[in-house]
Amino acid sequence: MFENGTFEIMNDEGSIVQCDVLFTFDSDETKKSYVVFTDNSLDEDGGVKVFANTYEPGNPNGRLGPIETDREWDSIEVILETLQESVRQKMDWSDFEE
16 A cells, blocks of 8 residues: 555545655554654644554555554654654764765
8 A cells, every 4th residue: 555655645625635654563562554654744833744544454445544542642652753863863973974
């Protein structure tokens, strides 16, 4: 479903929007697969909006499902924070390379 790193969804206004997949992961705890993505729109603080949903790998219909619990959101936020910190560290290191 996300092989090429992008997919299209319909937004709240009924327009088709192209989204970029940031990452996918499977949870042993919930037995679900998750996709974290962006439509590259900005929030009120100027940051890129990030969304997450469940999905069924191998399902040709490509339906996204809701994140149903706070525990699921907490897991996604931990992964996002870890990735952001990793990117920050790489960026800081590259500032010293010439």
